[in-house]
Amino acid sequence: MSLLNLHLKVWRQHRGQPGHFQDIEAREIPDHASFLEMMDIVNERLITSGQDPVAFDHDCREGICGMCSMQINGVPHGPERATTTCQLHMRHFREGDTIWIEPFRAKAFPVVKDLMVDRGAFDRIQQAGGFITVRTGSAPDANAIPIGKEVADAAMDAAACIGCGACVAACKNASAMLFVSAKAGQLNSLPQGQPEKDRRTLAMVRQMDKEGFGHCTNHYECEAACPKEISVRWITKLNRDYAAAGLREAFVGRQEAAEGGD
Amino acid sequence: MSSVVESLSCFVRSSIGKKILVAATGLVLVLFVLGHMIGNLLAFAGPDAINAYGHLLQTSLHGGGVWIARLGLLAAVVVHVVATISLTRQSRAARPDAYGRQKAQVSGRAARTMIWSGLTLLCFIVFHLMHFTVRNIENFGGPDYEVVLDGEKMHNVYKMVVVGFSHVGVSAFYILSMVLLYGHLSHGVSSLFQTLGLATYRSERIFKAIGHAYALLILVGNCSIPLAVLAGVLK
Numbered sequence: 180m181s182l183l184n185l186h187l188k189v190w191r192q193h194r195g196q197p198g199h200f201q202d203i204e205a206r207e208i209p210d211h212a213s214f215l216e217m218m219d220i221v222n223e224r225l226i227t228s229g230q231d232p233v234a235f236d237h238d239c240r241e242g243i244c245g246m247c248s249m250q251i252n253g254v255p256h257g258p259e260r261a262t263t264t265c266q267l268h269m270r271h272f273r274e275g276d277t278i279w280i281e282p283f284r285a286k287a288f289p290v291v292k293d294l295m296v297d298r299g300a301f302d303r304i305q306q307a308g309g310f311i312t313v314r315t316g317s318a319p320d321a322n323a324i325p326i327g328k329e330v331a332d333a334a335m336d337a338a339a340c341i342g343c344g345a346c347v348a349a350c351k352n353a354s355a356m357l358f359v360s361a362k363a364g365q366l367n368s369l370p371q372g373q374p375e376k377d378r379r380t381l382a383m384v385r386q387m388d389k390e391g392f393g394h395c396t397n398h399y400e401c402e403a404a405c406p407k408e409i410s411v412r413w414i415t416k417l418n419r420d421y422a423a424a425g426l427r428e429a430f431v432g433r434q435e436a437a438e439g440g441d
Numbered sequence: 442m443s444s445v446v447e448s449l450s451c452f453v454r455s456s457i458g459k460k461i462l463v464a465a466t467g468l469v470l471v472l473f474v475l476g477h478m479i480g481n482l483l484a485f486a487g488p489d490a491i492n493a494y495g496h497l498l499q500t501s502l503h504g505g506g507v508w509i510a511r512l513g514l515l516a517a518v519v520v521h522v523v524a525t526i527s528l529t530r531q532s533r534a535a536r537p538d539a540y541g542r543q544k545a546q547v548s549g550r551a552a553r554t555m556i557w558s559g560l561t562l563l564c565f566i567v568f569h570l571m572h573f574t575v576r577n578i579e580n581f582g583g584p585d586y587e588v589v590l591d592g593e594k595m596h597n598v599y600k601m602v603v604v605g606f607s608h609v610g611v612s613a614f615y616i617l618s619m620v621l622l623y624g625h626l627s628h629g630v631s632s633l634f635q636t637l638g639l640a641t642y643r644s645e646r647i648f649k650a651i652g653h654a655y656a657l658l659i660l661v662g663n664c665s666i667p668l669a670v671l672a673g674v675l676k
Contacts, residue, residue, distance in 0.1 A: 188541065200541055253544030279542040286535050349546075351553065352532035354456075384457055393532030394456040396555065397632040398548035411635075412642055419638025421457045429448035 182207040183269060186277040187221065189233055192290050200279075203233075210270040214257060215240060215247060217269055234292040240265040242406065245341030248348070249294050250281040255345035255404045263343065263406040283348035287355070287390040300390040301342050301358060307386035308379035309362040311371050324370050337365035339407040349404035352393030357401035359387050360417035361409045367420055377424035384421050456531070459524045464636035466521040467629055471655070473514060474622070478662045481602075484675055485665075488599035492588055495598035522563060529556050551624035558621040565618035572605060579605065599675075606670035619663045626656035 185205040192198025203225075208217050215237050222232035238246035247264040251257035257267040272278065280294065288296040313319075338361075346357035363383050366372030372379070395414055402411045427436070452458040480498075483491040498507055545553065572578045581601040588597040606612045631652030634640045640648055669675045 190541070198538075250540060250542075253540060253542035254546065281540055281542070284536055284538050284540055286537050351536075351545075351548070353535035354532070384455060388456050391535055392456075393535035394460060394528045395636075396532075396552065397628070397635045398545075398552050400546060400548055403546040410642070412640070412645070415635055415638050415640045418457055418461070418636055421455075422461055422638060425448070425452035425455075425458060429445050429452065 181210050183210055183272060183274050185272060188277065188279045189293070190281045191233070191293050194289070194291055198290065208269055210268070212269050213240070213265055214251070214267040214269065215265045233294060235294040237265060242266045243341060245343035248283045248296065248344060250283060250348055252279050255283060255348040256406050261406055261408050283344050285347050285353035285392065287353070287392050288344060288347065298342070298344050301344065301355070303390065304355070304359055304383050304386045305362060308375070308382035309366070311366055311375060326370060330368055334365050334368045337361040337368070337409065337413055340409050341407060343406060345404045345406060346401035347392065349400040350393065351398060351400065352396060354395045355387050355392040356395040356414050356417065357405060357409055357411065359383050360413035363420065364413040364416045367416070376420065377427055380417070380420045380424040381428060456528065459528050460636045462520055462524045463528070464633045466517040467633055469517040470521065471626065471630060471633070474659055478659055481666055482662060484599060484602055485669070489590055491599050492590055492595055492597060496593065496595040499596070518566070522559070525556060525559060549628070552628040555625060555628055558625040561621050562618060562625060568614070573601065581605070602666065603670050603675055606667040609671065612667035612671055615667050616664050619660050623656045623660040626659060627653050630655050
């Protein structure tokens with residue numbers, strides 16, 4: 180184990196007030212610490228010296244909950260591919276490095292404090308259509324509905340999205356298309372999602388627009404930043420599903436829809 | 442009826458709906474650029490070829506064909522520009538506070554500067570129309586620019602092109618604009634397949650390659666004309 184001395188530039192901000200970067204010296208950080216553990220060490224020292232600790236989001240610390248965020252040196256979750264901030268280890272940094280640490284920035288993700296942002300916009304998009312309507316109660320038989328292996332695998336790839344918001348943070352336009360396309364695409368791929376497919380697609384995209392996210396300009400920074408490596412092909416599918424749903428909404432009446440079986 | 446209009450207007454006002462409009466009008470313009478280039482390359486086949494081609498365009502459908510094309514292209518340009526400006530404004534508003542550090546991992550310069558290459562190209566189009574269509578920058582009309590071919594009097598397009606591009610400054614502006622068009626097309630053509638929902642895991646690389654090849658083809662083809670005039674090949 181070796182120890183690292185790092186210069187941190189950390190964003191400090193209270194809700195609704197202008198923020199600034201604070202220079203913090205992080206001395207003697209063990210290189211096997213995770214990035215969040217490094218923040219813990221820094222915060223302990225800030226508290227000991229009577230200063231305000233840096234607020235940041237975290238929960239499971241094993242890469243599956245989607246709580247940790249942070250723009251590290253200009254990249255969401257830091258420089259490693261397919262990695263959340265909690266899975267990023269300090270051995271990827273070098274002695275004397277300057278590390279810029281900022282919140283995920285988007286109008287739809289207002290800063291709560293320092294590095295914590297309110298990602299409630301994602302919840303509201305999910306509530307608008309990211310579900311299927313089923314009778315709850317006794318569990319249905321497993322495999323009662325046959326689903327092709329390829330379809331199940333693809334839906335599972337989309338379902339890997341942990342809703343962390345790295346796609347929004349990485350996008351030049353603060354677009355939420357990768358998140359929305361993964362959440363809509365997962366259900367739109369499966370037989371259980373078919374009855375509400377159009378309604379879901381339209382509602383989720385409309386909620387996304389309402390929340391004030393930007394649009395997709397096909398740069399694919401989201402895919403590069405995604406800790407779960409969600410593919411931008413889900414965005415292609417959302418574009419396709421949305422066009423079809425929009426045209427059907429405009430031109431197809433209830434009766435014709437019934438004839439079509441959806 | 443009104444519910445159809447209502448639904449459609451709601452559709453085109455959404456972010457994806459606007460993008461689809463941009464892609465569809467972009468496709469029209471992409472195809473036009475190729476046709477326009479092929480027509481212009483007739484200059485290399487000699488004065489008669491390009492003059493006859495110009496005359497054909499002017500007189501098709503008793504002179505109506507050219508106006509149908511002009512109005513269609515005008516509509517495509519207007520929708521393309523209005524929708525992209527609206528989308529860009531929304532996206533700027535979506536990130537009011539800039540990052541202290543932001544690192545692009547995969548996107549290229551051409552993709553990140555689409556709005557600027559696009560707006561410069563809009564200025565170029567206005568100049569180009571004033572130059573060779575309205576002809577109020579330099580006088581390309583009158584008896585000096587008339588030619589008789591197969592007993593028909595027609596505009597001497599060939600002479601206009603040669604005289605127009607013999608100014609180094611004008612040619613330089615055309616070539617600069619074509620370099621910007623190269624960037625615009627190299628991102629735009631492959632983007633089109635993504636926005637229209639046609640790209641797949643397997644075809645995506647092919648579409649990307651098509652985008653770059655198409656952009657290069659247009660760059661080389663269009664720049665060859667002013668360069669040939671300056672080099673004295675076309676005279």
